[in-house]
Amino acid sequence: MTDTTHPAQNPQLPDYDVLVVGGGAAGLSGALMLARARRSVAVVDAGEPRNAPADGVHGLLARDGMPPGELLARGREEVRRYGGTVLSGEAVAVAGAAPGFTVTLADGTTLRARRLLVTTGLVDELPDVPGLREHWGRDLVHCPYCHGWEVRDRAVGVLATGPMSVHQALLFRQWTDDVVLFGHGGPEPTAAETEQLTARGIRIVPGKVTAVETTGGGGVAGLRLADGTVVPREVLAVAPRMVARGALLAALGLTAEQHPSRMGEFIPSEQGGRTAVPGVWVAGNITDLSAQVGGAAAAGALAGAMINADLVTEETAAAVAALRGR
CATH class of the missing domain: 3.50.50.60 (FAD/NAD(P)-binding domain)
Incomplete structure (x- = not known):
């Protein structure tokens, strides 16, 4: 015993x-x-x-x-x-x-x-983008299986930060048909990946993201690029x-x-x-x-x-x- x-x-x-x-x-x-x-x-x-x-x-x-x-x-x-x-x-x-x-x-x-x-x-470890961390766990998510249902049918922006970003964008496409992949200086998609993204209707936006634009209620309104352009988005996704x-x-x-x-x-x-x-x-x-x-x-x-x-x-x-x- x-x-x-x-x-x-x-x-x-x-x-x-x-x-x-x-x-x-x-x-x-x-x-x-x-x-x-x-x-x-x-x-x-x-x-x-x-x-x-x-x-x-x-x-x-x-x-x-x-x-x-x-x-x-x-x-x-x-x-x-x-x-x-x-x-x-x-x-x-x-x-x-x-x-x-x-x-x-x-x-x-x-x-x-x-x-x-x-x-x-x-x-x-999140990208060093002003305003990003404040939305972590709410309007900024990382796992489609954890949060995909909650952000279904919304405008999702994926920040390219590493080798999993294209995969992440393709996954979020399962929950919404409005997905944009922001280059943000991350790895350039290969020719095959670009074809996959295009075939799934995922737009690729080049250029560095410099800030998160917010709504009056504190939610995400979009991402501001280095050239001043603001791309409207409701939800952000990143592979930290x-x-x-x-x-x-x-x-x-x-x-x-x-x-x-x-x-x-x-x-x-x-x-x-x-x-x-x-x-x-x-x-x-x-x-x-x-x-x-x-x-x-x-x-x-x-x-x-x-x-x-x-x-x-x-x-x-x-x-x-x-x-x-x-």
Whole structure:
């Protein structure tokens, strides 16, 4: 039988079996899986979810349209229901190695754990266009599967920022027949891509975008080009450069790498989230840049199960050694 004694009752054990850094869908799902496996688990949440500006989470079965804050609040309650701990704070330093990691929070609190699950997500780096960021998550979107239905039949402008911009414009064409691709100094479409865009009725507007024009109500009215021309648009779409929030892991020898898609930087991991550092797992957008909420939650749950299995293996080996030593 697995030893479920709380670590506080045994000073030779770390404070927790598992410490989860990041309280989004991936982190909470991993913690839920571990708590249900009777593991002592704590989640450290800095309170900076990537989807905070969005009105609702979409494409998530049985929870479509639920505000992100409500979804996370329910998740925290579920983790606590099974004895898990959820702490508000920012992890600023990590040290040690399995089975004895130490994580320090910004307020000086120190936590110890046998295993780490890091689910800190990513940062979206947007083009440096005045007025753009203010519309992020509302009139400025990036994922047609997350927001396409909400902007259907509206005039969409896609800013070419990287290798995925043509693909993004073609995808948004599924939800509206009024799509314009703004060159903005991004990669020039190839001859084949230009043919595809033309065939789908997507206009290509060359030139640098210098500003976002707004309506009286604060919505998007259009994009101003360097020559002063304003192209009317109601919704903007951009493929931001996505960078994993993985600086914390550098002290353990894990650094972000360029993603094969060239969409940004990620922390590599095996299937199930195991990293190259023993005892450290990752899940969600920190390792899968394109994961939506449902995918991140599933990855977190799988990582939680894998961590529990790893701990069972360790504990079984210790029990066998103890038996032989009798």
